[in-house]
Structure formats: structure tokens, C-alpha cells
Amino acid sequence: MIALLALIACALAVYLLVHPRTAFGIKVVLLTAPPVAGVIWLLEEVYRRSFAAVVVAAVFVVALIALIGLLGHPRLPIWTKMLVFGTVPVTAVAWLLVVTADDTLKDPGEDPCSMYYGGVGVSKAFPPQAYCRYKYGGTYDLATGAQFVFWVCFVISLALLSVGLWQAVRDPNALVRQFRSGL
Numbered sequence: 001m002i003a004l005l006a007l008i009a010c011a012l013a014v015y016l017l018v019h020p021r022t023a024f025g026i027k028v029v030l031l032t033a034p035p036v037a038g039v040i041w042l043l044e045e046v047y048r049r050s051f052a053a054v055v056v057a058a059v060f061v062v063a064l065i066a067l068i069g070l071l072g073h074p075r076l077p078i079w080t081k082m083l084v085f086g087t088v089p090v091t092a093v094a095w096l097l098v099v100t101a102d103d104t105l106k107d108p109g110e111d112p113c114s115m116y117y118g119g120v121g122v123s124k125a126f127p128p129q130a131y132c133r134y135k136y137g138g139t140y141d142l143a144t145g146a147q148f149v150f151w152v153c154f155v156i157s158l159a160l161l162s163v164g165l166w167q168a169v170r171d172p173n174a175l176v177r178q179f180r181s182g183l
Contacts, residue, residue: 023178023179023180024071024178024179025068025175025178025179026179028064028067028068028071028178029064032060032064032067033060033064036056036057036060039056040053040056040057043056062165063161065164065165065168065175066161066162066164066165066168067084067161067164068164068168068175068178069164069165069166069167069168069169069174069175070084070160070161070163070164070167071164071178072167072168072171072174072175072177072178073163073164073167073174074174076163080160081160083156083160084156084157084160084161084164087153087156087157087160088153088157090149090153091150091153091154091157094128094146094147094149094150094153095128095150097143097146098123098128098129098130098142098143098146098147098150099123099124099125099128099130100123100130101121101123101130101142101143101146102121102122102123102130102131102132102142113132113133113140113142120132120133121133121142128147128150129141129147130142130143
């Protein structure tokens, strides 16, 4: 039954995305809300991290306002507006690659730190970092390339979303216009 409801919801979302009378703001919400809702559900139901779920929801609301403000900015070229749709997912994937580089969820004997480097894997969520810690106190960084990609894409996304948030605060009517049908 849940699969059928999910299929119907996906079909409705696709219909609204391609329908020309659907407001642009609604389309942005339809594109961005499902993955964030999945993360919130995962944090709440699976990991029992209510505070983290609330933080993710609050950050999503602010980022959504910033994104809609960015897309409603009258003087930015379209390529800068669309750049955020590439940098945000790349940032998320790079973050995931960094924080799972030590594979602490596997058996302790199978993670790369104990198998290859003779240490214990450690990872931090933010700033994203994964490294092996040795008994003598030394460390070996893991996923440095993914960490670099994360920071580059994070800074670009943050700069673009800051412009969008500034636009939304400066001209709230532009934000409201994104939720009205253009036809």
C-alpha cells in the first residue's frame, strides 16, 4: 500500500513539474522537498535524532527561501541560478563520501584504517573529515579529494544562496510572485 501511495505521489509530482500552469515556486518545492523529507524521516525514525531532524528541517526552510529568492533575482544570468542545482547535490555527495570514508559501520576488522593503515577510523560530520588515528597519536587523512570538492561546492552554494536570501529579504514580493502561475 505504501509503495502504491509513493507511486501515485511521484506521478503527481511529475505531472505538476511538466504542467505549464504550475507556479515556479511549487516546482522548486516538489524537486527539493522529497530528499530532505527522507533525510528527516531517517534521522527521526531510524537514528532517533530528533534535534538533528529539526535542525535539518529549519535549514531546509531557510535554504528553500534562499533558492526561490535566487531564482527570482531579476539581474542574475540564468547559468548562475542553475549552478546551485549542480553544486548542492555534489556538495551532499562529497560530504557523504568524506564522512563514510573510514567505514566505521562495517565490522571493526574490515574498515580501511585497521586493514590498510593499522589505525582506528574517525569521522566528523562538520567540518567533514575522516582520518585514521594510530596508537602512537599520529593520523592519516582519508578522502582528501572529496573533502576539497566538498569545500569548493559548499562555498559556491553558500555564496549563491546568500544572494538569494538577500533578494528574498530585500524584495519579499518577488518571493511571493514565484508561487503565482505565470499563465
